[in-house]
Amino acid sequence: MSTRRAILAAGGVLVVLLAILAWKARSGGEMTPTAAVTQAPAPAITAPAPVASASGTAAAPALPSAGSADVVDDQGRPQPVPLPPGANPPPLDGKHSEPAPPQKAFTPAEVIAKREADLKLLDDTKTRLEKDLEAAKTAHDATTAHDLEIRIARLTDLRKRRSTELDQLKGSAQ
Amino acid sequence: MNNAKLLLALAVAACTESADTQKPDTQTPADLLITGTDKGVTGSLGETTFKSEMATDDVLDIQVHINGMVMTALVNFKSGVIEYDGYTESTGENTQMTDEDRAAMVRLEHALAKVPAGAPFAVEKLRSFVATEAEHPTTVDLQDIRLTAENRSWTSLCYAKNTYYHASHDCDTGGFWIDATTLDDVWLSSTGDLGGPDGVAWYFGAGGTYQACSGSYSCSRYNVSIPSAGWYTGIEVDHDTRVEYSYGNCFGVCGAGCPGTYQFTVDCVNHDQCVRNGHITSSGYCDDQFSAASDDWAYAPDCGA
Numbered sequence: 279m280s281t282r283r284a285i286l287a288a289g290g291v292l293v294v295l296l297a298i299l300a301w302k303a304r305s306g307g308e309m310t311p312t313a314a315v316t317q318a319p320a321p322a323i324t325a326p327a328p329v330a331s332a333s334g335t336a337a338a339p340a341l342p343s344a345g346s347a348d349v350v351d352d353q354g355r356p357q358p359v360p361l362p363p364g365a366n367p368p369p370l371d372g373k374h375s376e377p378a379p380p381q382k383a384f385t386p387a388e389v390i391a392k393r394e395a396d397l398k399l400l401d402d403t404k405t406r407l408e409k410d411l412e413a414a415k416t417a418h419d420a421t422t423a424h425d426l427e428i429r430i431a432r433l434t435d436l437r438k439r440r441s442t443e444l445d446q447l448k449g450s451a452q
Numbered sequence: 453m454n455n456a457k458l459l460l461a462l463a464v465a466a467c468t469e470s471a472d473t474q475k476p477d478t479q480t481p482a483d484l485l486i487t488g489t490d491k492g493v494t495g496s497l498g499e500t501t502f503k504s505e506m507a508t509d510d511v512l513d514i515q516v517h518i519n520g521m522v523m524t525a526l527v528n529f530k531s532g533v534i535e536y537d538g539y540t541e542s543t544g545e546n547t548q549m550t551d552e553d554r555a556a557m558v559r560l561e562h563a564l565a566k567v568p569a570g571a572p573f574a575v576e577k578l579r580s581f582v583a584t585e586a587e588h589p590t591t592v593d594l595q596d597i598r599l600t601a602e603n604r605s606w607t608s609l610c611y612a613k614n615t616y617y618h619a620s621h622d623c624d625t626g627g628f629w630i631d632a633t634t635l636d637d638v639w640l641s642s643t644g645d646l647g648g649p650d651g652v653a654w655y656f657g658a659g660g661t662y663q664a665c666s667g668s669y670s671c672s673r674y675n676v677s678i679p680s681a682g683w684y685t686g687i688e689v690d691h692d693t694r695v696e697y698s699y700g701n702c703f704g705v706c707g708a709g710c711p712g713t714y715q716f717t718v719d720c721v722n723h724d725q726c727v728r729n730g731h732i733t734s735s736g737y738c739d740d741q742f743s744a745a746s747d748d749w750a751y752a753p754d755c756g757a
Contacts, residue, residue: 348647348648348686349686353674355664355666355674355676356648356649356664356666356686356687356688357676357686357687358654358656358664358676358677358678358684358685358686358687359647359648359684359685359686360682360683360684361646361653361682361683361684361685365646365653365683367639367653367655367683367699368616368639368641368699370637370655370697372615372616372639373615373616374615374616374617374637375609375611375612375615375616375617375640377617377618378603378607378609378612378718379603379607381603381604381605381606381607381718382603382604383604384599384601384604388599389599392531392532392533392599393599395528395531395532395533396528396531396533396535396597398531399511399526399528399531399533399535400526400535402507402508402511403507403511403513403526406507425517425522425541428522428539428541428543428544429522429524429537429544431544432537432539432544436535436537436595440597
């Protein structure tokens with residue numbers, strides 16, 4: 279009985295941990311704007327601990343660095359580095375271009391016309407790939423044939439879905 | 453589009469690491485190989501393979517096999533329709549873009565960026581597509597349709613190159629053009645990576661404490677101290693209303709960083725601003741900026757370096 283209770287307790291703890299993890303995964307630490315800046319005591323720009331690619335914010339590897347040594351604080355957080363004298367930044371009073379006109383949304387009729395063109399694109403592509411598949415089979419190119427079979431199957435499913443979506447668009451446009 | 457019959461064999465050094473410094477069992481193929489076909493090009497970079505061909509005079513068909521995944525783009529330039537798809541290579545099942553996939557796309561982007569200017573149309577489009585997909589968020593479906601037209605779905609900013617332009621994002625919650633989500637002065641240029649997490653520099657009008665954020669999983673906010681007014685790099689400014697100036701890492705160019713072509717567009721400068729001003733590349737807060745920019749690579753002109 280006590281063993282079962284222990285297992286239940288452990289399970290409970292696990293559920294709580296998973297819930298916390300899920301919550302953190304959802305909310306992360308990423309903030310929507312609040313811009314609440316307080317003039318807190320300025321933390322010193324700490325030790326220039328050279329860190330290879332201070333991970334920063336990009337999930338993908340950072341693009342090649344221009345060679346400046348990234349600086350992080352004792353918690354591994356990137357710290358500001360003045361641009362070197364030869365960096366030649368743009369002048370603060372440089373020209374400011376006028377905004378481009380707002381993008382104009384497609385009308386329902388334009389959307390339907392493009393959706394019809396899309397169905398033709400999918401049909402033509404499927405026909406073309408089926409010819410390629412025949413050629414691959416004739417050439418006993420199993421890898422290419424496999425790739426084409428998968429792509430044709432997905433195109434076929436997609437064509438059905440796009441057709442349904444177009445019917446719905448036409449229905450709602452009437 | 454007149455690249456038929458062009459037989460192109462490019463071997464471009466795609467890796468800066470010398471092969472002789474690597475152990476044989478960890479060595480990866482470093483060369484980008486591009487071969488011309490009747491309708492376009494095929495090629496490879498290590499285990500990644502790709503094909504970019506004009507299926508007809510109006511239709512471009514791109515396929516990239518990367519990291520066990522297939523990504524495709526069908527572009528009809530005449531009707532203004534793009535169909536995207538992405539799926540597991542072995543089974544054809546739906547999949548999502550992961551950090552590893554984005555990293556693999558960035559590697560391919562870097563390799564393609566070294567292809568000299570004046571490459572065939574199919575190569576130019578391939579590298580623009582790869583550069584854009586290198587920023588594809590995990591939470592945006594790989595299968596998608598885009599309806600396109602100039603000044604409707606994409607707007608070129610060639611006229612604004614080497615000037616300041618404003619940029620904004622909405623954190624996926626409808627907050628466009630409020631102070632905290634807007635930079636008034638983004639310098640659109642081909643200036644490359646200036647270091648730091650996003651490769652950009654920021655101008656701070658006075659010394660003091662400012663909001664920054666960092667993290668590979670999400671952009672967690674913290675304060676940084678700026679000793680005096682000036683341009684700084686090394687950090688990602690996080691929605692701080694007192695910072696308006698930024699430049700570097702091809703800010704405003706479609707794709708991750710500097711992909712070798714320079715398509716400055718409204719949607720791409722807004723997406724850059726989202727992922728460089730408070731959100732990570734894969735952030736769900738920038739999903740709509742990514743989707744809005746996801747057709748620009750196919751149509752927008754190259755404004756040149």
